[in-house]
Amino acid sequence: MADKADILLQFWLEQGNQARQAEAQRATTTNIILLVVAEALGFAATRGNHQRSTLLVFLVNGWSCVIGTLRVLAVLRTVRGQGRGHVSR
Numbered sequence: 817m818a819d820k821a822d823i824l825l826q827f828w829l830e831q832g833n834q835a836r837q838a839e840a841q842r843a844t845t846t847n848i849i850l851l852v853v854a855e856a857l858g859f860a861a862t863r864g865n866h867q868r869s870t871l872l873v874f875l876v877n878g879w880s881c882v883i884g885t886l887r888v889l890a891v892l893r894t895v896r897g898q899g900r901g902h903v904s905r
Contacts, residue, residue, distance in 0.1 A: 838894050845887055853880045 853876055860872040 838891065842887070842891050849880060849883055849887070
């Protein structure tokens with residue numbers, strides 16, 4: 817039969833693995849968002865019509881802020897969920 821220390825060690829190791837996976841997912845998502853925003857802003861900068869370019873820049877920046885906020889909320893939810901899962905076992 818497993819010791820209490822062994823069980824706690826396994827829980828701790830699993831929590832660390834989940835935290836690393838969540839951080840890797842967050843970093844990948846952030847990089848994708850930055851790439852898309854940079855491409856959209858570059859496209860807007862090369863357009864000839866100043867009025868439409870300005871509108872496109874504002875739309876892209878607003879979209880990136882919304883996506884960033886949602887991503888922060890998702891990360892916070894994930895971190896809170898990891899802490900509660902191990903306490904209830």
